[in-house]
Amino acid sequence: MNVFVPKVQAVAMFKEIALNIKNPSEVVREGISNCYDADAKNIWIIIKRDLSADLEIIIRDDGNGMRIDDIHSFFNLGDSKKVLQNIGEKGLGTKTFFKSKKIVINTKCCDESGYTATMENPWQNLLDGKVPQYKVYDRDDLENGTEIIISGYVVDNPEKYFNYYNLKDYILWFTAGGNYKNIFANYLILQNKVKDMNKSPKIHIKDEILDKQCQMTGVHQFTPPNENPREDVNNKKYKRSVNYCRAFGPFHKETTINGEYVSLQMYGTISGVNCRKKICKLKQSETYKSRFGLYLCKDFIPFEKANFLLGDEQYYHYHLLVNSQNFELTADRNSISNMDDIKVKWIFSQIQEIFRESIKPIAEKEYFSMRKEEEEAFDAECRIRAMNQYIKKIDLVDNLYINDIPIKKVPQSEYEVALLFAAILSNENTKILIEDIMNIISYSGRMTTDTICTDSDNKIALVEIEYKLSNIFKHKHPIETYDYVVCWKIDLEQNVINQVNNVKTILVSEGEEKYIVTEKNKKMKVIELSSILNKQYRR
Template sequence: MDVFMPKVQAVAMFKEIALNIKNPNEVVREGISNCYDADAKNIWITIRRNLNGDVEIIIRDDGNGMNIDEIHSFFNLGDSKKMVENIGEKGLGTKTFFKSKRIIISTKCNNENGYIVEMENPWEHLLNGIVPTYTVENGDMQENGTEITISGYIIDNPEKYFNYYSLKDYILWFTAGGNFKNIFANNLMLQSRVKDMNKSPKIHIYDQILNRQCQMTGVHQFAAPSENPKEDPNNRKYKRSVNYCRAFGPFNVETTLNGEYVSLQLYGTVSGVNCRRKVCKLRQSETYKARFGIYLCKDFIPFERANFLLGDEQYYHYHILVNSQNFELTADRNSISNMESATVKWIFNQVEDIFKNNIKPIAEKEYFRMRKEEEESYDAECRVVAMNNYVKKIDLVDNLYINDIPIKKIPQCEYEVALLFAAMLANEKTKKLVEDIKNIISYSSRATTDVICTNYNEEIVLVEIEYKLSNIFKHKHPIGTYDYVVCWKIDLEQNVINQVNNVNTVLVSEGDEKYIVTQKNKKMKVMELSALLNKIYRS
């Protein structure tokens, strides 16, 4: 029996890892994670252009630095010294740096001699089917720590991602520099499972291209609670709810499944848009629906949204983070690899239960009720404004100047034509103008034909109401669904073919009367109310 060992194509693996990222800022995420692992108290991130015009990302810390073995682990595949339960245990993250023109590392560890490491054209080498090499030489750094420079990261419009605003937001939302473990720092069990639960290094951002800089504490940003918010003078509809914020948690749930310790930690808020706006900087074309909701986390660092756990179409009003060290992540750290496990299913069930019983009822009672009341109030205000505007507008409409019917203005729409038609039938003097119609039985704007009437023989006749006669064809009323057309004015030329539902019709005159006549000689009488009234009152 022959025994064979599978081969690994190192070049293909390096390329795949370097390409397998959703957001170029993940390069910074990996750098910050390494700084945290090195027990850094400060992390400096600098963005600048070198003399060749390439964007450089410089990540420096005052942590423990790297010895020679750790330097080799930095460049090797699958060679990590991290705890198995923590992010980065696969040792793949730093390989995303390879999609660049140059990587330079300056590091010093435990007061030993420092090292300067350089890898030239790593991406070019990989594209040519060559595993890139790196050089190591002694350095003369004075203090412990590490500085990594990534030059010419291969991406279109690098300044779109590597700028002050984008980096600050990304760091606080999706990196170890924006974790929320401070909320659970006193949990003894978590202290043994998550590194440095009580530490939050300061992060300094220097954007030399935009000439912007800041210093921030490396914790996730939640909006401050505000359950009795002030009004926003700039928002006409949601005056108070835009400034509302209610916090939920911290929730910690734990159990044992098949001998394994399982736990989850949940904390979050429901809040108005002004509060959400304060804790994030949306990317171009990004919406609050695309940013907010519920996030899954490991090491208290968000990696994936899971809005299906909320089962709520208004998920984007929530800002909820769920952490579990029992989540196992894919190589790119952007999704769960043990999704179908009993452990993850138990965690999801607990999250759904917490949301259903401890979060949503309060959010509905307070925040969403406030929004609904504001919507109703705003709708009422809009109706009042619309009516006042309509009253002003109607004053400009010409008068009918007919004293025999209680209608002052000429019609402006189909409904007003129907009202005028009914008023004319109710008055003895104007009723004789409508020779063929005696009574109205019913009127409906939703039925196939507007009005059901009777003639003087007590027979049912169907009447279609239009403001202009041409609307009978524009609205595509089928021939056969009306016997008469009542309109305010006729705007069609006579003896010109008009087609509706593949039936040709023409408008013709017979004495003083007008008819729509089909190609099969079916006739529908047209009553032009403006002409009928003018016939008597303005002759």
């Protein structure tokens, strides 16, 4: 029997990991995670251009620094020296840096020698089928901590991702520099699971290209509660709810499954859009609906959205984060790798229970109730405004000047023609003007034929009502569904073929009366109200 050891194609693996990222900004996420694991008190993110005009990303900290073995682990594949509490455990994250023209590490541990490590053209070497090499030099002029310089990161439009505004937002939302463990710092049991629960390094961002910089505490941004908000004078519809914010939690759930400790930590808010605007900077084409909702977290760092757990179409009003150290992540830290684990299923069930019993009822009673009231008030305002505008508009419409009927204005729509038609039939002085129709039995704007009437022989007559006669063809009413057409005015030429539902028709005159005649000689009389009234009530 022969025994073989599988071979690993190192170049292919390095390339795959360097390419396996959703967002180029993940190189900053990996750098910040390393700084956290090094017990840094301060982290600097610097964006500039080098002498070759390539974008240069500098990640610097004042942490523990790197020994020579740590440097080798940085460049090696799957060779992590980190302990379980730390963020990085697989030794893969730093390989995303390889998609660049040059990597430089300057580092020094306390009371030990410093080092500079350089890797030239790592990405080009991988494209050429070669594992890139790195060199290490001794240094005695470095301060404690680590500086990583990534030059010429290979991405189209790098300034789109690596600029002051986008970096600040990304760091606060998707990196260890925006964790929310401070909310659960008093839970002693978590201090054995997550490193430095009560510590958050300061983050310093300096964009030398845009000449912008800031310093911020490395914690996730939540809108402060505001359950009795002031009105937003610029918002016509949601005047108060846009400034509403209610916090939920902190919730801590724990159990034991198959002898293993399992827990989750949940916290978040429901808030109006003004509140959401204040805590994020959307990318181009990104919406608040796509940004907000429920995020799953590990090490209290958001990595994946899971809005399906809420079962709520209005999920984007929520800003909820759920952490569990029982989540196992894929190599790129962008999704769960143990989704089918019984522990994860328990965590998901607890999330749904918390939302269903402790969050949604309050949100419905307060926030969504406020929005509904505002919607109703806005709808009423719109109706009043529309009515006032209509009253002003109707004043400009010509008068009928007919005392025998209570209609003052010339009709402007099909419904007003129907009203006028009914008014004419209801008065003995005007009823005689329409000889063929005696009474209206039924009217409905939703039926195929508008009105069911009786004719002079007391038989059923189907009457279609239109403002203009041409609408009978635009609306494609079947010829078989009406015997008469009542309109305000005739706007069709006589003896011109019109077609509806593959049936050809023409408008013809017989004396003073007009008819629509089909190719099969069916005749529908046209009653033009404007013509009838003008003859009887000439001014």
